[in-house]
Amino acid sequence: WWAYYELGWGGWWFWDPVENASFMPWLAGAALLHSQAVTEKRGSFGGWTLLLAIATFSLSLLGTFLVRSGVLTSVHAFAADPGRGLFVLIFLGIVVGGSLVLYALRAPDTESNAKPFAPGSRETLLLLNNLLLTTACAMVLLGTLYPLLADTLDLGKISVGPPYFAMMFILLMAPLVALVPLGPLTRWQREQMATPLRLLLPWAVLALVAAVIAFFLAPQGQWKTAAGILGAVWVGAGTLRFVWTRLRSAGGRLTREMWGMVLAHLGIAVFLVGALLVEGLNLQRELAVKAGDTVTLGDYAFRFDGIVEREGPNYVSDRGTVQVLRDGRITHTLHPEKRRYRAGGQVMTESGIARGVFADAYVAIGESLGNDAWALRVHIKPFVRWIWAGALLMALGAVVTAFDRRFRSVRKDLQ
Structure with a gap:
């Protein structure tokens, strides 16, 4: 992050x-x-x-x-x-x-x-x-x-x-x-692998169909996109199949430890979507621009409105203004920066990001190229936020598990 x-x-x-x-x-x-x-x-x-x-x-x-x-x-x-x-x-x-x-x-x-x-x-x-x-x-x-x-x-x-x-x-x-989906559906000590495989067969078919559709619909990075969808649907659907099986069993209920496991495994599914789809579908351009220039990338347009020098508390900043347009309408105004810190002269880049659930529009400025031209890098990052959403789900699973009743009883025994 x-x-x-x-x-x-x-x-x-x-x-x-x-x-x-x-x-x-x-x-x-x-x-x-x-x-x-x-x-x-x-x-x-x-x-x-x-x-x-x-x-x-x-x-x-x-x-x-x-x-x-x-x-x-x-x-x-x-x-x-x-x-x-x-x-x-x-x-x-x-x-x-x-x-x-x-x-x-x-x-x-x-x-x-x-x-x-x-x-x-x-x-x-x-x-x-x-x-x-x-x-x-x-x-x-x-x-x-x-x-x-x-x-x-x-x-x-x-x-x-x-x-x-x-x-x-x-x-x-x-x-x-x-x-991942097989473990929760498999019994301890003795099990025939045919049993969990039979339970998961419909979801395996669903995952394969979704992967094939994603492969043919993806404009680029078909294999990474298909792999991400295949893994995510397989893990996500298989995990939910465990929840359904558990709730339907006699006196079925899920302990907090089980809910923690479910959340962590769903986090893996969400992470797979984010990691593989952003790698497969990422769009990027790097070019020299002047004030008033427009860069088109995918369904987005980026209009560069120039650079203004600003004084920060401990740095001097070249602060850009970039308008993000979609269908001819301004959706975001971004302010990427190039900061020069007075202590040591270190130069740091501050990116401008238009955040979205399904894609980020990402802008970073580079060095001045003279004649009022600047290096500009623009990205479209599909599903990148799903990477951190998956990590948060895994962490949430750990927190839920930590509050399981048997762990509380262990703490009381220690006291």
Whole structure:
């Protein structure tokens, strides 16, 4: 969200090393939540749960080291302080080393209550969930740290960019998305996979039909658009099928923990729409304009009305005025800026955004090109807000789960 609003690039994820540093503990933590559910309900995966807890906290410390030590050059990094970085690195070594030693000594005891489970059971699906999430986390870790290690060991300058991350991440996440609706409809310990597949067959057909329609209707990025619709309908409809099945069962009701799971899985569906459709359908133009020039992009027109210099509290700003028109009617007036801060002379871009549920019109100004001409970048960002809506739904699911009655009883016992 910060990169989208503040940097003027119009993107929301760049596989920047500091972005990756925050993403890795999220992946390990997601695996931890699912593994802990198996440990609590069935007594299995005790070793997995402990190891994932260690990994999640350790990756959080690693992220702190990468962001604050100065070993990375990034717009997201906070400071270059080798002394602080050395302290965090030593602390990280103590935490990781000590935790792994304790794990090695005690891990065999954690599986003493483990119960056997069939290949088609929910335990198996959650095991696959753990494997996919941890492998994705390891892939991001390798791509983030390998260039640093190669540089430190004088193996040459190596750059690992979005093509590596995007290809590998899609290969690992596609099966995970396919498994999301199956888990809640599958029973613990013993299950025939034909049962949940039969329940979800109509929704699988619906998802395929919706994806084919989206493929042929999309003006560009057909494969990304179709994949986004396919994944979103499959996950969303499958999750709602679980709610329907649960409510129709004898004495059926959903606990707060179940509602939290439903919200989190629906958040995945919403996120898939936002992430893949904005990547597939995004429109962009970058050109030189003078006051009075109009740029047409898709169904929108952008009229550039010039630049005015303004004094801010601690900066000087070149503030532009851009009228956004649709069907010949002005819908928004945007004021993108280029700010020069007096302390240090840092230059920052403030984008102008016309917000919409189904699309954003996005404008950023660049440098002066002389003769009263300015560089202007305009975007149409379909469904970009669905990315953050999906993240908020996932977070809301966590909040709802935290208020489940059994967690309150645990707190009372501890008191």
